[in-house]
Amino acid sequence: TLSPAPSTCSLETFTHHYGDVYEHSPWVAEAAWKEGLNSAHDAPDALADLMGLMLQQATPEQQIAVIQAHPDLAGKAAISGELTQDSTREQAGAGLDQCTPEEFARFEQLNAAYKEKFGFPFVIAVKGLDRHAILYAFEKRLNNDLAEERKTAIEQIIRIARFRLNGRAEQQLL
Numbered sequence: 001t002l003s004p005a006p007s008t009c010s011l012e013t014f015t016h017h018y019g020d021v022y023e024h025s026p027w028v029a030e031a032a033w034k035e036g037l038n039s040a041h042d043a044p045d046a047l048a049d050l051m052g053l054m055l056q057q058a059t060p061e062q063q064i065a066v067i068q069a070h071p072d073l074a075g076k077a078a079i080s081g082e083l084t085q086d087s088t089r090e091q092a093g094a095g096l097d098q099c100t101p102e103e104f105a106r107f108e109q110l111n112a113a114y115k116e117k118f119g120f121p122f123v124i125a126v127k128g129l130d131r132h133a134i135l136y137a138f139e140k141r142l143n144n145d146l147a148e149e150r151k152t153a154i155e156q157i158i159r160i161a162r163f164r165l166n167g168r169a170e171q172q173l174l
């Protein structure tokens, strides 16, 4: 289970500890707290479900703002070490910090083409994927339309948040 136990937290304490589960978007945690947390939400998957519901129920504009809060994959911020701790770990976990110059160039091209088409960055839950699988998914998703891609990006962001919460609960067992 998570520590501090979400169900025991004030709004301020909860937001302090869980506000960063959604990248630069603490309002998702605040909305979950306001729904009323009980001891079931001390389990990472139950909290992930509720926080994910808050994002699914948000307006398209709020959803797009959360997507836009994500850094590029293998982008300049990643190369210069400007990411959040979670993003740094996720991107390195997929080996994105080990791209060849050609692969970095390919990410740069795809990041630019994707943002040009959709107006927000490409987001994918990278856990379990290597950079080849990520590049393959990237090229496929570029063919989607805007509505499909907003829905896919939000689903992926909800997966990322679930991985983050489960990762924190596991770390607390060590």
Ligand code: GUN
Pocket: 070, 071, 072, 073, 087, 088, 090, 091, 121, 122, 123, 124, 125, 126, 160
């Ligand atoms: N998927 C997991 N972490 C990240 C990230 O930092 N940026 C993007 N774009 N996708 C991700």
